[in-house]
Amino acid sequence: MLYQVYETQRTLMEPFVDFAQAAAKLYGNPLSPMGQNPFAQRMAAGYSLIYRLGKDYEKPAFDIQTIDVDGTNIAIHERVEIDKPFCELRRFKRFSDDTATLAKLKGQPAVLIVAPLSGHYATLLRDTVKTMLKDHKVYITDWKNARTVPLSDGEFHLDDYVNYVQEFIRHLQEIYGNCHVISVCQPTVPVFAAISLMASRGETTPLSMTMMGGPIDARKSPTAVNNLAMNKSYEWFENNVIYRVPSNFAGAGRRVYPGFLQHTGFVAMNPDHHAKSHFDYFKHLVAGDDASAEVHRKFYDEYNAVLDMDADYYLETIKTVFQEFQLVNGTWDVKSVDGKVERVKPGDIKTTAVMTVEGELDDISGSGQTRAALDMCSSVPAGQKTHFEVKGAGHYGIFSGRRWRELVYPEIKAFILAHNQAPAQVNRAQPAIKKVAKPATRATVKPTAKPVASAPAKTAVRPAGKRATAKTASSS
Numbered sequence: 453m454l455y456q457v458y459e460t461q462r463t464l465m466e467p468f469v470d471f472a473q474a475a476a477k478l479y480g481n482p483l484s485p486m487g488q489n490p491f492a493q494r495m496a497a498g499y500s501l502i503y504r505l506g507k508d509y510e511k512p513a514f515d516i517q518t519i520d521v522d523g524t525n526i527a528i529h530e531r532v533e534i535d536k537p538f539c540e541l542r543r544f545k546r547f548s549d550d551t552a553t554l555a556k557l558k559g560q561p562a563v564l565i566v567a568p569l570s571g572h573y574a575t576l577l578r579d580t581v582k583t584m585l586k587d588h589k590v591y592i593t594d595w596k597n598a599r600t601v602p603l604s605d606g607e608f609h610l611d612d613y614v615n616y617v618q619e620f621i622r623h624l625q626e627i628y629g630n631c632h633v634i635s636v637c638q639p640t641v642p643v644f645a646a647i648s649l650m651a652s653r654g655e656t657t658p659l660s661m662t663m664m665g666g667p668i669d670a671r672k673s674p675t676a677v678n679n680l681a682m683n684k685s686y687e688w689f690e691n692n693v694i695y696r697v698p699s700n701f702a703g704a705g706r707r708v709y710p711g712f713l714q715h716t717g718f719v720a721m722n723p724d725h726h727a728k729s730h731f732d733y734f735k736h737l738v739a740g741d742d743a744s745a746e747v748h749r750k751f752y753d754e755y756n757a758v759l760d761m762d763a764d765y766y767l768e769t770i771k772t773v774f775q776e777f778q779l780v781n782g783t784w785d786v787k788s789v790d791g792k793v794e795r796v797k798p799g800d801i802k803t804t805a806v807m808t809v810e811g812e813l814d815d816i817s818g819s820g821q822t823r824a825a826l827d828m829c830s831s832v833p834a835g836q837k838t839h840f841e842v843k844g845a846g847h848y849g850i851f852s853g854r855r856w857r858e859l860v861y862p863e864i865k866a867f868i869l870a871h872n873q874a875p876a877q878v879n880r881a882q883p884a885i886k887k888v889a890k891p892a893t894r895a896t897v898k899p900t901a902k903p904v905a906s907a908p909a910k911t912a913v914r915p916a917g918k919r920a921t922a923k924t925a926s927s928s
Contacts, residue, residue: 557928640666673818711758
């Protein structure tokens with residue numbers, strides 16, 4: 453009933469929210485009679501704050517139109533390559549009519565970024581994508597809001613997440629021969645499982661995988677998030693945070709962990725910070741500091757946009773990752789799309805280079821949780837494994853913002869380039885699993901990347917250091 457009560461309340465509040473928006477504009481317009489009031493600026497700021505606190509936040513757009521590559525504007529075309537019931541594989545295709553630039557783009561590595569399915573949309577990684585596009589062909593998993601997925605589309609389990617990742621990897625391998633994979637936070641675990649299972653079957657595995665701020669071994673340096681998941685029983689989560697989608701959505705009747713409950717949890721972790729931020733927004737508007745107010749809007753437009761997660765997937769993640777630690781204990785079995793149950797064995801990975809990234813001040817995934825993956829990859833040579841700790845960075849700082857662009861990205865870029873030459877793969881096997889969704893039409897020309905000489909990667913922890921119009925069909 454809680455979901456229905458929330459939606460009813462939101463519907464009843466909608467007229468007042470619309471009124472607050474209109475009042476903010478009336479008081480904020482110096483040409484309107486209300487704008488002549490001595491307290492007009494304060495009234496406009498107050499109504500604007502009420503509107504933003506009460507409005508419904510839709511999924512933001514990536515909105516990456518162009519990027520700059522060595523002084524040349526490159527046009528970006530965003531398209532969906534594979535459309536599955538719970539996820540879209542989204543590609544950011546680069547276009548240029550400059551011959552030299554195009555040749556450079558075509559020789560760059562292909563990267564699959566696996567975004568988290570843990571409350572926020574994949575657009576949270578907008579900065580990650582935009583930065584990576586300068587030197588890579590970029591794809592990202594864009595997870596769908598479970599409340600928009602009809603019951604007729606079936607269930608979604610943690611096993612399905614793993615199977616989705618494998619399908620997306622194979623898709624890139626068919627186009628480019630191979631690829632690199634980056635997982636941020638929550639997906640580090642299912643991505644690790646996906647690549648382990650591919651290795652166990654003798655399939656070609658990605659050239660490299662980079663895991664950033666994820667709970668590979670949640671027993672190490674547990675955070676408040678870990679403690680909640682570990683100290684509450686499976687039944688507690690099922691009885692207290694799982695609800696059915698109301699009838700006014702396409703996914704009516706589906707059991708989900710609602711986005712509004714997740715958002716409440718996000719805010720509850722640091723309520724004083726958010727209260728201060730909103731009050732600062734009010735003061736910026738009163739002072740006429742539009743630039744600072746716009747920064748606030750952009751952040752909370754992203755932060756307040758949340759999605760519902762399918763209940764089966766969410767509960768299985770809690771049990772598998774945070775309660776039974778099945779990955780690190782070697783007890784995790786995954787069901788493939790053809791119904792075969794397979795044991796996840798990270799030790800079977802041999803030809804995929806591994807990099808782990810952690811933030812020194814990460815309060816979501818504690819120190820050592822991600823780095824644990826290096827020890828689990830026992831068959832990967834030491835020279836193919838590396839760890840990077842980002843000094844002064846919190847959880848979001850390792851994939852977004854200045855520290856990401858200046859400290860983390862150069863390390864990841866160098867790591868990918870150093871391992872862009874395919875090593876000898878063991879028992880290259882053709883994937884036996886058929887795609888469920890038909891990919892969008894794409895160019896049939898497969899660009900061949902120039903081999904890059906491999907450089908040994910360090911295993912020690914290193915501290916942090918440093919639209920043009922497309923006139924032709926030239927793209928990468």
